[in-house]
Amino acid sequence: MGRRSFLSATAVGIGAGLSAPAIVSCTAANEKKTSDIAQRDKDLPFIGTEETFSTRELMVLNDRLFLEDTGLAEIGPRRIGAMDEAGLNVQILSAHTPGVQNVPGQKGIDFAYRLNRMLVEGPMGIYPRRFEAFATLPLQSPEASADELERAVREDGFLGCLTNGIIGKKFLDHPDFEPVLARAESLDVPIYIHPGLPPDEVFEIYYSNMRPEYQKEFQDQVLSISAYGWHQEVVTQCLRMITSGVFDRHPKLQIIIGHMGEGLPFFYERVVEKMSEVTRKSLDKPFEQYFHDNFWFTTSAFFQDDLLDLLLKYISVDRVMFATDYPFADMKDGTDWFRAVDLPRETKEKIAFRNAEKLFGMKV
Numbered sequence: 001m002g003r004r005s006f007l008s009a010t011a012v013g014i015g016a017g018l019s020a021p022a023i024v025s026c027t028a029a030n031e032k033k034t035s036d037i038a039q040r041d042k043d044l045p046f047i048g049t050e051e052t053f054s055t056r057e058l059m060v061l062n063d064r065l066f067l068e069d070t071g072l073a074e075i076g077p078r079r080i081g082a083m084d085e086a087g088l089n090v091q092i093l094s095a096h097t098p099g100v101q102n103v104p105g106q107k108g109i110d111f112a113y114r115l116n117r118m119l120v121e122g123p124m125g126i127y128p129r130r131f132e133a134f135a136t137l138p139l140q141s142p143e144a145s146a147d148e149l150e151r152a153v154r155e156d157g158f159l160g161c162l163t164n165g166i167i168g169k170k171f172l173d174h175p176d177f178e179p180v181l182a183r184a185e186s187l188d189v190p191i192y193i194h195p196g197l198p199p200d201e202v203f204e205i206y207y208s209n210m211r212p213e214y215q216k217e218f219q220d221q222v223l224s225i226s227a228y229g230w231h232q233e234v235v236t237q238c239l240r241m242i243t244s245g246v247f248d249r250h251p252k253l254q255i256i257i258g259h260m261g262e263g264l265p266f267f268y269e270r271v272v273e274k275m276s277e278v279t280r281k282s283l284d285k286p287f288e289q290y291f292h293d294n295f296w297f298t299t300s301a302f303f304q305d306d307l308l309d310l311l312l313k314y315i316s317v318d319r320v321m322f323a324t325d326y327p328f329a330d331m332k333d334g335t336d337w338f339r340a341v342d343l344p345r346e347t348k349e350k351i352a353f354r355n356a357e358k359l360f361g362m363k364v
Contacts, residue, residue, distance in 0.1 A: 033342070034342070035340075037339070037340055037341070037342055038336070038340040041340075041345060041348060042087075044087070044335075044339055044348060044349065044352050044353075045089045045352060046086075046087060046090075046322055046338075046353055047089060047090045047321070047322065047352070047356040047362075047364060048083075048088050048090065048091045048092060048322065048323050048324050048334075049256070049258075049298050049300075049321045049322065049323040049356055050094065050192070050258045050298055050300040050323035050324070051091035051092060051093055051094070051324060051325070052094060052095075052096050052325070052326065052328065053073065053093050053095065053119075054067070054072040054073050054095065054096040055073055055115070055118065056068070056073060058095065058096065058100070058115065059072070059073070059096075061100070061103070061111075062096075062098060067096070070327045070328070071326075072096055075122060075131070076123065079091070079123075079326075080127060080130060082331050082332075083130065083331065085331075085332055086324075086334070086335045086336075087335050088324070088331050088335060089353070089364045090129070090130060090131070090132060090362075091130065091131055091132070091326070092131075092134060092159060092356075092360075093123070093131055093132070093133040093134070094133070094134040094136075094162040094192065094194065095115060095136040095162070097165065097194055097195065097196045097197065098164040098196050098197055099112075099115075099136045099137075099162075100115065100137075100138055101137065101138065101139040101140065101164055101167055101196075102139075102140065103138060103140065104140040104141070105140070105141065108138035108139075108140050108141060109148070111138065112135075112136045112137055112148055113148060115136045116133070116135050116136055116148070116158065117156070119133045120156045124156075124157075132157075132158075132159050132360070132362065134158065134159060134160050134161050134162035134192055135148065135149055135152035135153070135161040136162070137149060137163070137180065139163065139167045139177070139180070140167075142176050142177050142178075142179045142180055145161075145179070145180050146179040146182070147183075149161050149180065149183055149184065149187065150183055150187060159189060159190075159360045160184065160189035160190040160192065160360075161180075161184065161189070161192070162192040162194055163192070163193055163196075164195065164196035164197075165194070165196020165197065165198075165230055165233055165237070166196060166199060166233065167196075168199075169199055171241075172241060173240045173241045173244040173246050178249075181246060181249075181250050181253055182250060184253060184254075185250045185252050185253040188252070189254075190254040190255065190256050190296065190359065191253070191255055191256070192256040192257075192258070193238065193255060193256070193257050194234075194258065195225065195226075195230030195231060195233060195259075196230060196233070197224075197225065197230070198225075198230065202224075203220075206224065206229065207220045207223050207224040208220050210223070226328075231259055231262040231263050232262070232263060234257055234259075234262040235257075235262045235264050235267070238257060238262075238264070238295065239271065239275070241255070242275075242279075242283070242287065242290045243275065243282075243283075245282070247285075247293070247294045248283060248285075251284075251294075254294060254295075255295050255296070256296040256298060256321075257295065257296075257297060257298070258299075258301075258323055258325070259298075259300050259301055259325075260298075260300075260302035260304070260308065260311055261297045261311050261315070265311045265313070265314055265315070266310065268291075269314075271287075272287055272288040275287045276288070291314075292315070292316060292319070295315075295319065296319050296320070296321060296359065297311060297315055297319060297320050297321070298320070298321045298322065298323035299321070299322055299323055299334070299338070300323035300329070301324070301325035301328060301329040301334075303334055303337035303338070305341060308320075308341065317350050317351065318350060318355060319355065320355065321351060321355050322334075322338060322351050322353070322356070
């Protein structure tokens with residue numbers, strides 16, 4: 001029995017006056033049910049909607065060579081083998097944060113084009129129907145980004161684009177990025193907002209006051225990104241997009257966020273209650289309606305039943321998609337977890353692949 005199961009069973013047993021044998025029997029029954037569900041859904045197809053790649057050139061650009069051994073830059077047999085073992089039919093690839101979005105001018109434009117074409121000529125061409133992709137954009141040049149998005153979608157079959165957190169010192173609701181938002185809407189493709197590194201000023205104020213003797217463990221850096229910081233920043237960006245009227249100007253624009261909603265489900269009722277009061281006269285729709293009309297959510301790296309339950313409490317199952325966050329999370333851990341989730345088969349098919357098929361116009 002795992003620690004979590006033991007603690008849960010013990011708590012229930014004490015409250016209900018169950019004996020130790022009854023607790024063990026209850027746990028065994030739950031484990032059998034989980035096993036039976038996993039066996040029932042062993043043939044479930046999967047589309048992974050947040051699956052990361054990089055190149056050595058990109059890692060050098062962003063000072064990320066320490067990630068070289070993670071498998072980020074391997075988009076061939078090793079990755080396909082891991083997909084086959086996990087039963088993941090398709091990976092939708094996206095460049096590792098921050099991509100090239102902080103590279104200015106023609107250098108950024110050329111880099112983004114080169115990176116996108118590398119995917120087409122490489123994994124997407126070599127392994128058709130196993131790899132799809134989100135375009136990388138040179139967001140320091142918004143007009144060029146809009147053009148590259150259209151080129152990548154129309155010529156190379158990309159499914160949309162992915163951005164990484166704050167862009168320099170601006171969020172996507174800034175007027176500078178109107179060309180990108182408008183083009184995505186006109187092309188009917190989504191923008192995936194992935195977390196990104198905080199600006200230096202934000203890092204200094206929020207995260208740099210860690211104990212100096214522990215700096216060698218990178219506590220401040222980890223706190224500012226994957227442990228906490230960048231998840232909150234994505235939610236902030238999404239709320240800003242609603243309040244600034246992005247979706248009133250672009251009602252068909254679709255935004256995807258990962259990591260089981262980046263903490264939004266926990267705050268959902270509070271956010272809706274408070275923001276509804278102050279936006280009633282400034283927005284075209286009730287505040288909460290934008291979450292249901294303009295946002296999609298993925299499971300990337302958060303393989304927890306209780307978090308999925310919380311997300312589905314507030315968001316329609318028709319707007320939730322599967323993702324693993326490979327190589328930063330294990331693909332097989334993700335698919336094994338979801339096969340065992342106690343939901344109806346029809347519901348699980350929507351999350352595992354059908355919603356992605358509908359949004360992206362693709363087929364497993």
